[in-house]
Amino acid sequence: MTTATVNKPAKVAINGVDVPTFVATLGVVGQSPDIAKFTFRANGEWLSGTHSRTSFSGFFGAMSEMEHKDTYSIDGDHPQVLCGGDNGATPVEMLLAGLSACITAGIGNIASIRQVKLHSVETSIEGDINLNGILGLDKTVRNGFSGVRATFKIKGDASDEVLEQIVHQSVARSAVFDVLTNGVPVTVAAIAN
Incomplete structure:
Protein backbone atom coordinates (compact mmCIF):
# COMPACT_ATOMS: atom_id res chain seq x y z
CA MET A 1 0.00 0.00 0.00
CA THR A 2 1.27 3.46 -0.83
CA THR A 3 0.39 6.76 0.74
CA ALA A 4 -0.24 9.71 -1.53
CA THR A 5 -0.01 13.28 -0.33
CA VAL A 6 -2.69 15.61 -1.60
CA ASN A 7 -1.60 19.22 -1.79
CA LYS A 8 -4.29 21.85 -1.64
CA PRO A 9 -3.72 24.66 -4.09
CA ALA A 10 -2.58 27.90 -2.44
CA LYS A 11 -5.29 30.49 -1.97
CA VAL A 12 -4.90 33.39 -4.34
CA ALA A 13 -6.20 36.94 -4.51
CA ILE A 14 -9.72 36.98 -5.92
CA ASN A 15 -12.66 39.43 -6.09
CA GLY A 16 -10.31 42.31 -5.25
CA VAL A 17 -9.34 40.68 -1.92
CA ASP A 18 -5.67 39.94 -1.18
CA VAL A 19 -6.45 36.51 0.27
CA PRO A 20 -2.86 35.56 1.25
CA THR A 21 -2.55 38.78 3.28
CA PHE A 22 -6.02 38.24 4.76
CA VAL A 23 -5.10 34.70 5.82
CA ALA A 24 -1.81 35.97 7.30
CA THR A 25 -3.73 38.69 9.20
CA LEU A 26 -6.06 36.06 10.66
CA GLY A 27 -3.00 34.15 11.86
CA VAL A 28 -1.43 37.22 13.48
CA VAL A 29 -4.68 38.18 15.22
CA GLY A 30 -5.07 34.60 16.40
CA GLN A 31 -1.65 34.87 18.07
CA SER A 32 -2.19 38.42 19.45
CA PRO A 33 -5.93 39.04 20.00
CA ASP A 34 -5.42 42.65 21.22
CA ILE A 35 -4.51 43.62 17.64
CA ALA A 36 -8.21 43.19 16.81
CA LYS A 37 -9.40 45.96 19.18
CA PHE A 38 -10.42 49.00 17.12
CA THR A 39 -12.13 52.32 17.88
CA PHE A 40 -13.74 54.09 14.94
CA ARG A 41 -14.64 57.80 15.05
CA ALA A 42 -17.04 60.13 13.31
CA ASN A 43 -16.91 63.92 13.68
CA GLY A 44 -20.01 65.88 12.72
CA GLU A 45 -20.93 69.50 12.29
CA TRP A 46 -24.26 71.24 11.81
CA LEU A 47 -24.46 73.26 8.58
CA SER A 48 -28.01 74.65 8.48
CA GLY A 49 -31.54 73.54 9.22
CA THR A 50 -31.47 69.73 9.27
CA HIS A 51 -28.30 69.57 7.14
CA SER A 52 -25.08 68.26 8.71
CA ARG A 53 -21.77 66.79 7.59
CA THR A 54 -19.96 63.91 9.23
CA SER A 55 -16.26 63.29 8.54
CA PHE A 56 -14.07 60.26 9.08
CA SER A 57 -10.30 60.76 9.10
CA GLY A 58 -8.69 58.52 11.68
CA PHE A 59 -9.25 55.56 13.97
CA PHE A 60 -7.43 53.42 16.48
CA GLY A 61 -6.58 49.91 15.29
CA ALA A 62 -3.86 47.25 15.28
CA MET A 63 -2.66 48.80 18.56
CA SER A 64 -1.95 52.28 17.14
CA GLU A 65 -3.54 55.45 15.79
CA MET A 66 -4.18 55.22 12.06
CA GLU A 67 -5.37 57.57 9.33
CA HIS A 68 -7.58 56.81 6.33
CA LYS A 69 -5.84 57.47 3.02
CA ASP A 70 -8.34 60.35 2.58
CA THR A 71 -10.78 62.13 4.87
CA TYR A 72 -14.24 60.89 3.94
CA SER A 73 -17.46 62.74 4.59
CA ILE A 74 -21.19 62.15 4.34
CA ASP A 75 -23.84 64.85 4.20
CA GLY A 76 -27.03 64.13 6.07
CA ASP A 77 -30.33 65.96 5.79
CA HIS A 78 -34.06 65.44 5.74
CA PRO A 79 -36.08 65.58 2.53
CA GLN A 80 -38.22 68.65 1.84
CA VAL A 81 -41.39 66.80 2.85
CA LEU A 82 -39.84 66.58 6.35
CA CYS A 83 -38.87 70.29 6.41
CA GLY A 84 -35.28 69.69 5.31
CA GLY A 85 -33.29 70.86 2.33
CA ASP A 86 -32.70 67.36 0.89
CA ASN A 87 -28.92 67.99 0.79
CA GLY A 88 -28.02 64.42 1.70
CA ALA A 89 -29.31 61.04 2.76
CA THR A 90 -31.40 60.87 5.92
CA PRO A 91 -29.67 59.46 9.00
CA VAL A 92 -31.84 56.33 8.88
CA GLU A 93 -30.89 55.81 5.22
CA MET A 94 -27.23 56.00 6.31
CA GLU A 122 -26.84 43.47 -5.35
CA THR A 123 -28.53 44.69 -2.19
CA SER A 124 -32.01 45.94 -1.47
CA ILE A 125 -32.67 47.11 2.10
CA GLU A 126 -35.85 48.74 3.38
CA GLY A 127 -36.72 50.05 6.82
CA ASP A 128 -40.19 50.93 8.07
CA ILE A 129 -40.57 53.92 10.38
CA ASN A 130 -43.61 55.72 11.79
CA LEU A 131 -42.65 59.37 12.22
CA ASN A 132 -45.32 59.91 14.89
CA GLY A 133 -42.66 58.67 17.33
CA ILE A 134 -39.87 61.13 16.53
CA LEU A 135 -42.37 63.95 16.07
CA GLY A 136 -43.59 63.36 19.62
CA LEU A 137 -47.19 62.85 18.49
CA ASP A 138 -47.62 59.28 19.75
CA LYS A 139 -45.61 58.05 22.74
CA THR A 140 -46.56 54.42 21.96
CA VAL A 141 -44.68 54.53 18.64
CA ARG A 142 -40.93 53.90 18.75
CA ASN A 143 -38.62 56.53 17.26
CA GLY A 144 -36.66 54.13 15.06
CA PHE A 145 -37.38 51.44 12.54
CA SER A 146 -40.10 48.95 13.39
CA GLY A 147 -38.61 46.50 10.92
CA VAL A 148 -35.82 46.13 8.36
CA ARG A 149 -35.80 43.80 5.34
CA ALA A 150 -32.64 42.99 3.41
CA THR A 151 -32.28 41.03 0.19
CA PHE A 152 -28.92 40.08 -1.30
CA LYS A 153 -28.78 38.86 -4.91
CA ILE A 154 -25.47 37.07 -5.42
CA LYS A 155 -24.00 35.53 -8.56
CA GLY A 156 -20.74 33.63 -8.72
CA ASP A 157 -18.88 30.49 -9.68
CA ALA A 158 -20.48 28.25 -7.05
CA SER A 159 -23.75 26.46 -6.44
CA ASP A 160 -26.75 28.42 -5.21
CA GLU A 161 -26.40 26.62 -1.88
CA VAL A 162 -22.78 27.76 -1.43
CA LEU A 163 -23.60 31.34 -2.46
CA GLU A 164 -26.47 31.44 0.06
CA GLN A 165 -24.14 30.05 2.76
CA ILE A 166 -21.71 32.90 2.02
CA VAL A 167 -24.47 35.48 2.55
CA HIS A 168 -25.62 33.83 5.79
CA GLN A 169 -22.06 33.61 7.11
CA SER A 170 -21.56 37.31 6.33
CA VAL A 171 -24.74 38.20 8.21
CA ALA A 172 -23.56 36.12 11.17
CA ARG A 173 -20.22 38.03 11.23
CA SER A 174 -21.58 41.53 10.43
CA ALA A 175 -20.81 44.18 13.06
CA VAL A 176 -23.65 46.42 11.87
CA PHE A 177 -26.17 43.55 11.89
CA ASP A 178 -25.01 42.72 15.43
CA VAL A 179 -25.48 46.31 16.63
CA LEU A 180 -28.94 46.52 15.05
CA THR A 181 -30.19 43.18 16.36
CA ASN A 182 -28.50 43.11 19.78
CA GLY A 183 -28.23 46.79 20.64
CA VAL A 184 -25.21 48.50 22.15
CA PRO A 185 -24.78 50.87 25.09
CA VAL A 186 -24.60 54.48 23.91
CA THR A 187 -23.56 57.40 26.10
CA VAL A 188 -24.24 61.01 25.10
CA ALA A 189 -22.56 64.08 26.59
CA ALA A 190 -23.84 67.58 25.93
CA ILE A 191 -21.37 70.44 26.27
CA ALA A 192 -22.87 73.92 26.02
CA ASN A 193 -20.81 77.13 25.96
Whole structure:
Protein backbone atom coordinates (compact mmCIF):
# COMPACT_ATOMS: atom_id res chain seq x y z
CA MET A 1 0.00 0.00 0.00
CA THR A 2 1.27 3.46 -0.83
CA THR A 3 0.39 6.76 0.74
CA ALA A 4 -0.24 9.71 -1.53
CA THR A 5 -0.01 13.28 -0.33
CA VAL A 6 -2.69 15.61 -1.60
CA ASN A 7 -1.60 19.22 -1.79
CA LYS A 8 -4.29 21.85 -1.64
CA PRO A 9 -3.72 24.66 -4.09
CA ALA A 10 -2.58 27.90 -2.44
CA LYS A 11 -5.29 30.49 -1.97
CA VAL A 12 -4.90 33.39 -4.34
CA ALA A 13 -6.20 36.94 -4.51
CA ILE A 14 -9.72 36.98 -5.92
CA ASN A 15 -12.66 39.43 -6.09
CA GLY A 16 -10.31 42.31 -5.25
CA VAL A 17 -9.34 40.68 -1.92
CA ASP A 18 -5.67 39.94 -1.18
CA VAL A 19 -6.45 36.51 0.27
CA PRO A 20 -2.86 35.56 1.25
CA THR A 21 -2.55 38.78 3.28
CA PHE A 22 -6.02 38.24 4.76
CA VAL A 23 -5.10 34.70 5.82
CA ALA A 24 -1.81 35.97 7.30
CA THR A 25 -3.73 38.69 9.20
CA LEU A 26 -6.06 36.06 10.66
CA GLY A 27 -3.00 34.15 11.86
CA VAL A 28 -1.43 37.22 13.48
CA VAL A 29 -4.68 38.18 15.22
CA GLY A 30 -5.07 34.60 16.40
CA GLN A 31 -1.65 34.87 18.07
CA SER A 32 -2.19 38.42 19.45
CA PRO A 33 -5.93 39.04 20.00
CA ASP A 34 -5.42 42.65 21.22
CA ILE A 35 -4.51 43.62 17.64
CA ALA A 36 -8.21 43.19 16.81
CA LYS A 37 -9.40 45.96 19.18
CA PHE A 38 -10.42 49.00 17.12
CA THR A 39 -12.13 52.32 17.88
CA PHE A 40 -13.74 54.09 14.94
CA ARG A 41 -14.64 57.80 15.05
CA ALA A 42 -17.04 60.13 13.31
CA ASN A 43 -16.91 63.92 13.68
CA GLY A 44 -20.01 65.88 12.72
CA GLU A 45 -20.93 69.50 12.29
CA TRP A 46 -24.26 71.24 11.81
CA LEU A 47 -24.46 73.26 8.58
CA SER A 48 -28.01 74.65 8.48
CA GLY A 49 -31.54 73.54 9.22
CA THR A 50 -31.47 69.73 9.27
CA HIS A 51 -28.30 69.57 7.14
CA SER A 52 -25.08 68.26 8.71
CA ARG A 53 -21.77 66.79 7.59
CA THR A 54 -19.96 63.91 9.23
CA SER A 55 -16.26 63.29 8.54
CA PHE A 56 -14.07 60.26 9.08
CA SER A 57 -10.30 60.76 9.10
CA GLY A 58 -8.69 58.52 11.68
CA PHE A 59 -9.25 55.56 13.97
CA PHE A 60 -7.43 53.42 16.48
CA GLY A 61 -6.58 49.91 15.29
CA ALA A 62 -3.86 47.25 15.28
CA MET A 63 -2.66 48.80 18.56
CA SER A 64 -1.95 52.28 17.14
CA GLU A 65 -3.54 55.45 15.79
CA MET A 66 -4.18 55.22 12.06
CA GLU A 67 -5.37 57.57 9.33
CA HIS A 68 -7.58 56.81 6.33
CA LYS A 69 -5.84 57.47 3.02
CA ASP A 70 -8.34 60.35 2.58
CA THR A 71 -10.78 62.13 4.87
CA TYR A 72 -14.24 60.89 3.94
CA SER A 73 -17.46 62.74 4.59
CA ILE A 74 -21.19 62.15 4.34
CA ASP A 75 -23.84 64.85 4.20
CA GLY A 76 -27.03 64.13 6.07
CA ASP A 77 -30.33 65.96 5.79
CA HIS A 78 -34.06 65.44 5.74
CA PRO A 79 -36.08 65.58 2.53
CA GLN A 80 -38.22 68.65 1.84
CA VAL A 81 -41.39 66.80 2.85
CA LEU A 82 -39.84 66.58 6.35
CA CYS A 83 -38.87 70.29 6.41
CA GLY A 84 -35.28 69.69 5.31
CA GLY A 85 -33.29 70.86 2.33
CA ASP A 86 -32.70 67.36 0.89
CA ASN A 87 -28.92 67.99 0.79
CA GLY A 88 -28.02 64.42 1.70
CA ALA A 89 -29.31 61.04 2.76
CA THR A 90 -31.40 60.87 5.92
CA PRO A 91 -29.67 59.46 9.00
CA VAL A 92 -31.84 56.33 8.88
CA GLU A 93 -30.89 55.81 5.22
CA MET A 94 -27.23 56.00 6.31
CA LEU A 95 -27.97 53.24 8.81
CA LEU A 96 -29.38 51.09 6.00
CA ALA A 97 -26.29 51.90 3.90
CA GLY A 98 -24.07 50.81 6.79
CA LEU A 99 -25.89 47.48 6.99
CA SER A 100 -25.64 47.00 3.22
CA ALA A 101 -21.94 47.90 3.11
CA CYS A 102 -21.03 45.72 6.10
CA ILE A 103 -22.73 42.57 4.84
CA THR A 104 -21.53 43.16 1.27
CA ALA A 105 -17.91 43.55 2.47
CA GLY A 106 -18.28 40.31 4.39
CA ILE A 107 -19.62 38.56 1.30
CA GLY A 108 -16.57 39.73 -0.66
CA ASN A 109 -14.15 38.50 2.00
CA ILE A 110 -15.88 35.18 2.69
CA ALA A 111 -16.28 34.32 -1.00
CA SER A 112 -12.62 35.14 -1.54
CA ILE A 113 -11.42 33.00 1.37
CA ARG A 114 -13.52 30.17 -0.09
CA GLN A 115 -12.00 30.97 -3.51
CA VAL A 116 -15.43 31.58 -5.06
CA LYS A 117 -15.32 34.04 -7.95
CA LEU A 118 -18.13 36.59 -7.59
CA HIS A 119 -19.86 38.10 -10.62
CA SER A 120 -22.23 40.44 -8.79
CA VAL A 121 -23.77 41.24 -5.43
CA GLU A 122 -26.84 43.47 -5.35
CA THR A 123 -28.53 44.69 -2.19
CA SER A 124 -32.01 45.94 -1.47
CA ILE A 125 -32.67 47.11 2.10
CA GLU A 126 -35.85 48.74 3.38
CA GLY A 127 -36.72 50.05 6.82
CA ASP A 128 -40.19 50.93 8.07
CA ILE A 129 -40.57 53.92 10.38
CA ASN A 130 -43.61 55.72 11.79
CA LEU A 131 -42.65 59.37 12.22
CA ASN A 132 -45.32 59.91 14.89
CA GLY A 133 -42.66 58.67 17.33
CA ILE A 134 -39.87 61.13 16.53
CA LEU A 135 -42.37 63.95 16.07
CA GLY A 136 -43.59 63.36 19.62
CA LEU A 137 -47.19 62.85 18.49
CA ASP A 138 -47.62 59.28 19.75
CA LYS A 139 -45.61 58.05 22.74
CA THR A 140 -46.56 54.42 21.96
CA VAL A 141 -44.68 54.53 18.64
CA ARG A 142 -40.93 53.90 18.75
CA ASN A 143 -38.62 56.53 17.26
CA GLY A 144 -36.66 54.13 15.06
CA PHE A 145 -37.38 51.44 12.54
CA SER A 146 -40.10 48.95 13.39
CA GLY A 147 -38.61 46.50 10.92
CA VAL A 148 -35.82 46.13 8.36
CA ARG A 149 -35.80 43.80 5.34
CA ALA A 150 -32.64 42.99 3.41
CA THR A 151 -32.28 41.03 0.19
CA PHE A 152 -28.92 40.08 -1.30
CA LYS A 153 -28.78 38.86 -4.91
CA ILE A 154 -25.47 37.07 -5.42
CA LYS A 155 -24.00 35.53 -8.56
CA GLY A 156 -20.74 33.63 -8.72
CA ASP A 157 -18.88 30.49 -9.68
CA ALA A 158 -20.48 28.25 -7.05
CA SER A 159 -23.75 26.46 -6.44
CA ASP A 160 -26.75 28.42 -5.21
CA GLU A 161 -26.40 26.62 -1.88
CA VAL A 162 -22.78 27.76 -1.43
CA LEU A 163 -23.60 31.34 -2.46
CA GLU A 164 -26.47 31.44 0.06
CA GLN A 165 -24.14 30.05 2.76
CA ILE A 166 -21.71 32.90 2.02
CA VAL A 167 -24.47 35.48 2.55
CA HIS A 168 -25.62 33.83 5.79
CA GLN A 169 -22.06 33.61 7.11
CA SER A 170 -21.56 37.31 6.33
CA VAL A 171 -24.74 38.20 8.21
CA ALA A 172 -23.56 36.12 11.17
CA ARG A 173 -20.22 38.03 11.23
CA SER A 174 -21.58 41.53 10.43
CA ALA A 175 -20.81 44.18 13.06
CA VAL A 176 -23.65 46.42 11.87
CA PHE A 177 -26.17 43.55 11.89
CA ASP A 178 -25.01 42.72 15.43
CA VAL A 179 -25.48 46.31 16.63
CA LEU A 180 -28.94 46.52 15.05
CA THR A 181 -30.19 43.18 16.36
CA ASN A 182 -28.50 43.11 19.78
CA GLY A 183 -28.23 46.79 20.64
CA VAL A 184 -25.21 48.50 22.15
CA PRO A 185 -24.78 50.87 25.09
CA VAL A 186 -24.60 54.48 23.91
CA THR A 187 -23.56 57.40 26.10
CA VAL A 188 -24.24 61.01 25.10
CA ALA A 189 -22.56 64.08 26.59
CA ALA A 190 -23.84 67.58 25.93
CA ILE A 191 -21.37 70.44 26.27
CA ALA A 192 -22.87 73.92 26.02
CA ASN A 193 -20.81 77.13 25.96
